[in-house]
Amino acid sequence: MKTMEDHLLCLDLKKAKEEITRGCESAHELLEIVHKWNCDKGSTTPPFAVDLVRKILRSFTDTLMLLNTSKHEAEEVSDVKVILNSEDLEERCKSLITKNRRGTYKRKRTIQAWEKDTPTLIDDGYAWRKYGQKMTVNAKYLRNYYRCTHKYEQGCQAIKQVQRIQEKPPLHRTTYYGHHTCNNLLNPEMILEPSSPNSDPNSILISFNDTVQCKKVLPPIKRKAKEEMLDHHHMAIDQSLSSSYPEVIFDSSNHVTAVLSSTATMESNCEDLISRVMIESFEIDHVFDSFGF
DNA sequence: TCGATTTGACCGGT
């Protein structure tokens, strides 16, 4: 039975989500403008501008995720669809303690998605690399799968799918999953730091500043070598990370016990981990407090 | 030679 207070809270929650969604959209627009500006006129904006917009965007989307965690329904706002639901947290927790296997693909349900319909194939300013194409049922045209070119160099987790949806007039639907964390357009600051002379050259440093950054980028390691290592330590692996990615290892109590060496690593995945910790720790009241509701 | 693309295989979810 809902009390009056509950109803008011729901109303506030809805308003908050609407406001944040608007902010999110504006940040997206601003990011595109900055990108276009830099493409058209060279790098004329301050080098930290894109980084700053991305931080704002991330704050909005993280907050939306927190708010959505308290409700079951994902919000659909104009042509921008934010795909989230409260089961995601549970799924993510499960995925963190199961062994990494090929084919464990929960991306669509766990990461925010944005759709864009355009008459032509657009250059969005990012470097994409095609990694697959598929004919889907009830579709006339192939669906093309792209990942960020800097996936392994910088651990950028952004992907997109492009599919023609209409012949005449031509219409292409691009669905973006996740935000770029790479510095392919601007390079405001190097996130890589040289290891200290005494440090393990294959170790990874994770910095817990205002934004979480993994500061060491290394080539992927082979699946078999990883599995052998995991078997040796009787550990589970963060399944949400693909085979070539950095891996946080949890013990049976789900405490972080190790980070696998010789793997590439990325900002976004670390954020996923931190988000999980945050969501587990935060009550929705704290979110309202922080926004002054 | 090396990075990008193609394409069949693989895998988990439903």
Place this chain on the structure above:
DNA sequence: ACCGGTCAAATCGA
């Protein structure tokens, strides 16, 4: 069993 998403070997091309 089917389907969507990804992997990775083969191939392409600058």
